[in-house]
Amino acid sequence: MTLTATSAPAVRASTPHRKPGARLMPRLLSRTAVNGVLALAMLYTVMPLLWLLMAATKNMRDLFGTNGFTFGRTFDLGPNLAHLFAADDGIYLRWLGNTALYAVGGAFIATTLCVAAGYAFDKLSFPLKEKIFGLILLGVLVPASAMALPIYLLASKAGIVNTFWGVFLPSLVFPFGVYLARVFSAAYVPAEVIEATRVDGAGDLRTFVSIGLPMLRTAFVTIFLFQFTGIWNSFFLPLVMLTDQHLYPLNLGLYTWQTTSLNQGHPEDYLLAITGSLVAVVPLVIAFVVLQRYWKAGMTTGAVK
Amino acid sequence: MATRPLRRQGRTAALLIGPFLLLFLTFSIAPLVYAAWLSLFTERSSGLGFGGVETFFTGLGNYGRALGDAAFRDSFLVIAAYVLLYIPVMIGGALVLALLLDSAMARAKRFFQLGLFLPHAVPGLIAAIIWVYLYTPGLSPVIDLLESAGVKWSFLSAGHALFSVVNISTWEWIGYNMVILYAALQAIPRDVLEAGTVDGASGLRIALRIKMPLIRPAIALNVLFTVIGALQLFTEPKVIYRASTEIGSSWSPSMYAMRAAFDNHDYGLAASASILLALLGAVLSFIVTRFSARRTQP
Numbered sequence: 223m224t225l226t227a228t229s230a231p232a233v234r235a236s237t238p239h240r241k242p243g244a245r246l247m248p249r250l251l252s253r254t255a256v257n258g259v260l261a262l263a264m265l266y267t268v269m270p271l272l273w274l275l276m277a278a279t280k281n282m283r284d285l286f287g288t289n290g291f292t293f294g295r296t297f298d299l300g301p302n303l304a305h306l307f308a309a310d311d312g313i314y315l316r317w318l319g320n321t322a323l324y325a326v327g328g329a330f331i332a333t334t335l336c337v338a339a340g341y342a343f344d345k346l347s348f349p350l351k352e353k354i355f356g357l358i359l360l361g362v363l364v365p366a367s368a369m370a371l372p373i374y375l376l377a378s379k380a381g382i383v384n385t386f387w388g389v390f391l392p393s394l395v396f397p398f399g400v401y402l403a404r405v406f407s408a409a410y411v412p413a414e415v416i417e418a419t420r421v422d423g424a425g426d427l428r429t430f431v432s433i434g435l436p437m438l439r440t441a442f443v444t445i446f447l448f449q450f451t452g453i454w455n456s457f458f459l460p461l462v463m464l465t466d467q468h469l470y471p472l473n474l475g476l477y478t479w480q481t482t483s484l485n486q487g488h489p490e491d492y493l494l495a496i497t498g499s500l501v502a503v504v505p506l507v508i509a510f511v512v513l514q515r516y517w518k519a520g521m522t523t524g525a526v527k
Numbered sequence: 528m529a530t531r532p533l534r535r536q537g538r539t540a541a542l543l544i545g546p547f548l549l550l551f552l553t554f555s556i557a558p559l560v561y562a563a564w565l566s567l568f569t570e571r572s573s574g575l576g577f578g579g580v581e582t583f584f585t586g587l588g589n590y591g592r593a594l595g596d597a598a599f600r601d602s603f604l605v606i607a608a609y610v611l612l613y614i615p616v617m618i619g620g621a622l623v624l625a626l627l628l629d630s631a632m633a634r635a636k637r638f639f640q641l642g643l644f645l646p647h648a649v650p651g652l653i654a655a656i657i658w659v660y661l662y663t664p665g666l667s668p669v670i671d672l673l674e675s676a677g678v679k680w681s682f683l684s685a686g687h688a689l690f691s692v693v694n695i696s697t698w699e700w701i702g703y704n705m706v707i708l709y710a711a712l713q714a715i716p717r718d719v720l721e722a723g724t725v726d727g728a729s730g731l732r733i734a735l736r737i738k739m740p741l742i743r744p745a746i747a748l749n750v751l752f753t754v755i756g757a758l759q760l761f762t763e764p765k766v767i768y769r770a771s772t773e774i775g776s777s778w779s780p781s782m783y784a785m786r787a788a789f790d791n792h793d794y795g796l797a798a799s800a801s802i803l804l805a806l807l808g809a810v811l812s813f814i815v816t817r818f819s820a821r822r823t824q825p
Contacts, residue, residue: 249632252632252730253632253634255632256627256630256632256633257632257633257634257635259623259624259627260624260627260628260633260639260643261639263620263624263639263643263701264639264642264643266698267642267643267645267646267698267701267702268642268645270646270654270657270658270661270698271645271646271649271657273657273660273661273668274657277660285666286665286666289668289671290661290666290667290668290669290671291668335546335547335550336547338543338544338546338547339543339544339547339548341543342539342540342543342544343544346536346537346539346540346543347533347536348533348536348537348540348541349537351540354544354548357556358548358551359816360809361551361555361556362812363808363809363812363813363816364555364559364805364808364809364812365755365758365759365804365805365808365809365812366759367759367761367781368759368781368801368804368805368808369555369558369559369805370781371562371784371785371788371797371798371801372558372559372561372562372798372801372802372805373554373558374788375558375561375562375565375788375794375797375798376557376558376561376562379561391550391553391554392554394550394554395547395550395551395554395555397551397555400547425535425539426535426536426539427539427542427543430539430543451650454650455650455651455652457651457652457761457762457765458761458762458781458785461765461785462785462788462789473650473652473653476652476653476656477652477656477766480656480659480766481769484659484663484769484770485769492660492666495656496660499653499656499657502650502653503648503649503650503653506648506649506650507645507648507649509648510645510647510648511641514641518706518710
């Protein structure tokens with residue numbers, strides 16, 4: 223086994239000469255083993271999603287009576303979807319709308335604030351700059367779920383518990399995004415360009431809007447995706463903050479259905495939780511595949527956090 | 528001449544940073560300060576029970592109560608056990624997959640990457656719901672599959688809960704960690720590996736002796752991030768909680784804090800538990816930033 227470990231052609235060319243065929247068998251074997259292990263791992267990651275897809279196409283009887291990884295005796299995705307959107311006067315659509323508002327609206331505003339602040343920290347000089355930035359970094363250090371109860375306690379003092387704002391406003395704060403935006407601004411917006419516009423007499427704010435912001439497009443998408451998934455995934459904060467079902471995000475609604483399906487003799491809620499999960503996951507998976515490039519950009523920058 | 532643009536810059540900076548800073552102070556700093564303040568007080572019902580509750584200053588009394596409570600200490604032991612099982616399985620698995628993907632033997636690399644990374648697109652709560660159903664006897668094809676292989680395993684019975692939670696987390700995070708480690712492997716200068724191949728080292732040896740030491744910083748960083756994440760463990764056990772007999776209402780520290788606030792209406796205790804958790808998380812994160820700062824300086 224001399225030839226492994228890299229796909230660079232240069233290495234291939236520089237390996238010592240070998241008798242052809244002498245090591246063909248072990249090579250074939252290890253190639254099968256390597257790809258076999260990868261395929262098995264992928265089976266593990268994909269199977270639960272396949273189960274979700276199959277389960278959403280079954281009626282109650284087939285859900286419990288047929289193999290989970292195959293279709294049932296009848297194809298009931300349509301009735302399941304109809305049931306999902308009709309249940310509790312169409313509350314699922316309401317949750318979907320809430321989630322879109324919390325996640326899309328929240329992430330958009332949060333990202334705008336982050337990019338503006340990160341740009342200012344990178345390109346402008348002002349008093350106490352590094353002290354303020356240090357305070358924001360302190361915010362990065364505290365884990366998000368440790369914030370949920372303190373936010374709830376303050377919100378109950380302020381009287382915004384069980385309101386839209388109680389969940390929406392805290393999600394506008396994304397300290398890590400400011401850090402990311404500063405890093406991106408240093409990398410993507412050349413100081414000379416800013417200097418040139420300054421010489422031309424353009425105001426700093428106009429320079430940011432017309433020069434800086436377009437150059438920070440990648441940063442914007444990356445930070446948006448980060449915060450969007452953060453809000454979409456958040457469970458602890460809405461769980462403690464909300465009691466009115468009409469304000470729930472999807473996560474909390476699905477959690478309720480899952481709980482009732484297991485506990486309170488509402489077996490039909492199984493199908494609600496399953497179909498509801500599928501409908502929630504499909505757009506995320508599509509967005510995720512389409513926007514791969516940005517995810518990876520954010521992850522590698524995030525790893526340096 | 529030089530001061531005017533500077534003052535203008537200051538004004539623009541205030542305009543650009545102000546909105547974020549205002550929200551940051553209101554929803555990040557203020558809640559922590561308020562929780563720290565609340566953690567210094569405790570409530571006691573006064574007199575014969577008709578006088579309502581009175582609030583007493585107890586200093587660090589709530590912290591003493593939290594740390595003295597076996598349930599709170601146990602929740603940290605659970606996290607410790609979770610980390611001990613989870614890190615080798617998840618990071619170890621991610622490392623193996625990254626090394627396999629980086630070897631010349633692997634085919635369809637983009638396809639495998641995408642497939643392994645896919646669970647990360649699924650919200651943690653939905654991942655937990657899917658798996659709880661896959662843990663439910665009668666509903667789960669996984670249990671049937673295991674049974675046909677002669678294995679009888681109950682995911683939800685006593686003694687198995689930790690494994691069941693670790694499995695959900697592994698499913699969610701193994702691909703994510705693999706992609707980061709794979710990126711680190713790809714960044715290894717090719718001539719370093721070339722030297723190894725010229726020396727006649729096998730693929731396995733190169734992986735263990737050359738590649739792994741070179742990406743050790745990336746591995747360590749992933750481990751630290753995973754520990755910080757483990758400290759926050761909440762969603763998965765909360766979802767399993769109703770189905771499993773083993774997971775109690777204070778299984779993880781976050782669950783303990785929530786129970787204190789909502790079941791026992793003990794805000795002082797809940798606040799002190801939250802502050803302790805926030806502090807521990809902040810200290811660990813601080814170690815990570817020190818660590819990565821040293822790493823980026825050659």
